[in-house]
Amino acid sequence: MINSGAKLWNKAKKIIPGGNQLLSKRSDQFLPDYWPSYYRKAKGVHVWDMDNNNYIDMSIMGIGACTLGYADDDVNKAVENVIEKGSMCTLNCYEEVELAEKLLEIEKWAEMVRYARTGGESVSIAIRIARAATGKDKIAFCGYHGWHDWYLSANLKNNENLTDHLLPGLNPLGVPQSLENTCFPFNYNNINDLEEIIANEDEIGTIIMEPVRNFDPDISFLKKVRKIANEIGAVLIFDEITSGWRLRVGGAHSIYGVDPDIIVFGKAMGNGHPIGAILGKEEIMEIAQETFISSTFWTERVGFAAAIATINKMENINNPKHLIKAGKMITKGWKELSAEHNLSLETMGIPPLTTFVLENNDSQMQTLFNQEMLDRGYLASNHVYTCSHHTDKVINEYLEVVDDVFGLLRNAKENNTIKEYLRGPTISKGFKRLN
């Protein structure tokens, strides 16, 4: 029988185009028709759906926003304290200065800070500042950077320009045509790509990339990007919205010994409470005094209080160390169990954002995995974003269930009965119209 959450999802799709506010949380990405879709309560790695079924989250953990687990007591205490004391006022909250000092201690090469509430707008602020500082509009980019015009404009010339960074074949509908030829993609670990852009375009003022995500960086690649930025006088932006706070408390880039001119943080920084930060060198950030960048809700207090409490706790418990260890343990388990069950499985991503590709990305097999894991009490997909509550015990129990489900998948594959096992449609990949 269809669950209450799935019913509500069908209702939502009629009044919210796309059903929700984030592609990665669409039910069709996990298990069309049968995904619980909505939650009443979440705590640690436990999630209760609309029918009060309890699951353990071994998937995207709020798309990587909650590395301390859901509803962390210490972060919530700090947040509730500022809500009780008023989280909005005509005056400013002092926590924004306190957080700035903390961030500048963590990223010692940076000298000034601005804030926003969401990742997309944080990156757009960084782009505005970079363009204002250089006087050049053109951008070379690598990786995912949000929904804004500057980024999607890459597809105005060729709607495959964002294929390897965002999604295949995205039409940049509603993005001004005049932005064509302002934004050029280069591939990760491929310095020739970037060199080619620089050779063909005079006016590249900004180079923006995720320093790490699905693959380990070739450190010489990162160093060459830095060198090119210096040579052409471009602002180098590292978007660490996803990679930040997982390999160390701060940006991952410093592990590789390469500093940007601007860094952007978000997601995990407030353990699920909305906050974004843009840090950079003073000579560049200063231009924010001369271009209008201003918004009411960027002044709200909760984001700053949450970030201070989250960063303090990450430091106190050495959270990145745990995230890496948990991710390695999960990845190792997947590899061993898939080998035992004769399933083809590849893994990718830094350990705290570990991913598998099952049977050469077979949608039916992945759907069956998600379905069977859900039946056994897990929110699961081919991604695990690790958190502090992914303990050895939680992971070992999860891997026992994966063992069971991989056995079922092997059986279904060998007997060619996958379709008979599937109760509903297969998962969607990428972006498609929902009905």
Place this chain on the structure above:
Amino acid sequence: MINSGAKLWNKAKKIIPGGNQLLSKRSDQFLPDYWPSYYRKAKGVHVWDMDNNNYIDMSIMGIGACTLGYADDDVNKAVENVIEKGSMCTLNCYEEVELAEKLLEIEKWAEMVRYARTGGESVSIAIRIARAATGKDKIAFCGYHGWHDWYLSANLKNNENLTDHLLPGLNPLGVPQSLENTCFPFNYNNINDLEEIIANEDEIGTIIMEPVRNFDPDISFLKKVRKIANEIGAVLIFDEITSGWRLRVGGAHSIYGVDPDIIVFGKAMGNGHPIGAILGKEEIMEIAQETFISSTFWTERVGFAAAIATINKMENINNPKHLIKAGKMITKGWKELSAEHNLSLETMGIPPLTTFVLENNDSQMQTLFNQEMLDRGYLASNHVYTCSHHTDKVINEYLEVVDDVFGLLRNAKENNTIKEYLRGPTISKGFKRLN
């Protein structure tokens, strides 16, 4: 002696370009060098600064975000409840559907809803949708609509295009040059302006405006705008981030009998907790399924829970009725007292957003007003954004103090001793570099 907040402000300016995240909350806009700048606690209309001095807020009340007063018990209870139960998860929160249903009851002409966290990005979503739906990039606009490229691009051709809508002489630094000639201003209550744009530009696909703000609308003007939008097949967007929830529970437009195709809400909708909403007709909103508009923190639970609780309370206590009454009482008081003291004073704005212009906008006189009101326990400027805690008693006591301060101003003016009274620099108007 300089207060602790003013000291912190000086520190902030060194590590945060512009000192904070919102022009309207900069200390130099109120009382340079002596404004308390930061708060520890805010409740109702009471604010406590870093030195625990207590003030009554008779100014912008969190730039209009808190029409139920600061830290409203009912809203905070709803917010803390969802924080305890987890405000971020891999699953979606059901409150976003509940809020959508509520909003669509309030704005009956609308059929679909999307959300964001800040006003600027909410309007940018509306613009993206309108451009995608019409296939036309050009925009005619009136009023203030945030910091984004689409809007600031109006000044690429002539840096006075935004003078009457945002600020005088703003340089659109960092906004791509290729956006020149995509965004055209028209003046409020001036249909000829809009007609001229339509006559000169073939490709206007979007008309965006604040239906009311500083002046009452000429209703025939609003109706003509609607008619023009229909005739040219443009999407009409009403930005009610500022005007919404003050004249009725919902958008002000329906008082004038004119519906848009898309409406944007923000600010007061969550009583200070960040939330924005974009509502529109299904045939237009549906295109959001085909252009990528997606962000992690738009899924966070607090904004939805806050908005549901805020709207319920606004309805239960008929908050707009109170906001209007309080605004009229304050405006009347200003007029009477200024007349008694032989001061020139004009008022403007809808009652819940009442404003005075003192002595033909004399900066020194306004600075002295702010300074003397602060000495007497008030956060005050020439704007009052009314809230439910601006009771008759609070307003009468405020007006007694205004009487006192207007007397002082008269004296200073008549004896030409304004400069002697002023302890610090005069207020800034508009946007200028801070040192």
